[in-house]
Amino acid sequence: GQNIDQPTEMTATEGAIVQINCTYQTSGFNGLFWYQQHAGEAPTFLSYNVLDGLEEKGRFSSFLSRSKGYSYLLLKELQMKDSASYLCAVRARGSTLGRLYFGRGTQLTVWP
């Protein structure tokens, strides 16, 4: 089966840097996605990695190592509004379309 693991909860202070890890075991790989989800709202797309390495987008960066089945999401200069659940998702099939397998999400709380 498919398995996506990420920590359940993390806390950090405003202005700090936090790294949220995700490990995966899937049959096939065709991209890893990070989404942000505020309570009671829709997940919103943050980042996409399909090749090894770091993708940077403003305060958010995402890293992928396919050989290790590992990714992380790095959030810099944390703000209170970054308090949310962060979802790691893998597209396992050979197609560039198709279902995503989600982890349970990491609930990040940012303290002032």
Place this chain on the structure above:
Amino acid sequence: NAGVMQNPRHLVRRRGQEARLRCSPMKGHSHVYWYRQLPEEGLKFMVYLQKENIIDESGMPKERFSAEFPKEGPSILRIQQVVRGDSAAYFCASSDNSGQGKNEQFFGPGTRLTVL
């Protein structure tokens, strides 16, 4: 540019009734996905559809659940004879096929189904 739209946002049904959830994808998107989210759990895939076709329904229970995406109109997720265990948030997502591989899925606001 409207995003993915879902209605109703909240739906209350009694056990044994039917629930119909609607999803209109983003403009230009022809791929629709339905996911279910239970409290404290991750999003679980249910079904993937293109216009008039079910591509992957491996995550959808074989009984009581059905989905369609007609040529005209929204995609519909239908749950017959609802039970309390069907209470959850149901999210619809859509994507295009831009040919560049990312094809990220954009999510709607969800329908929160409560079965009494």
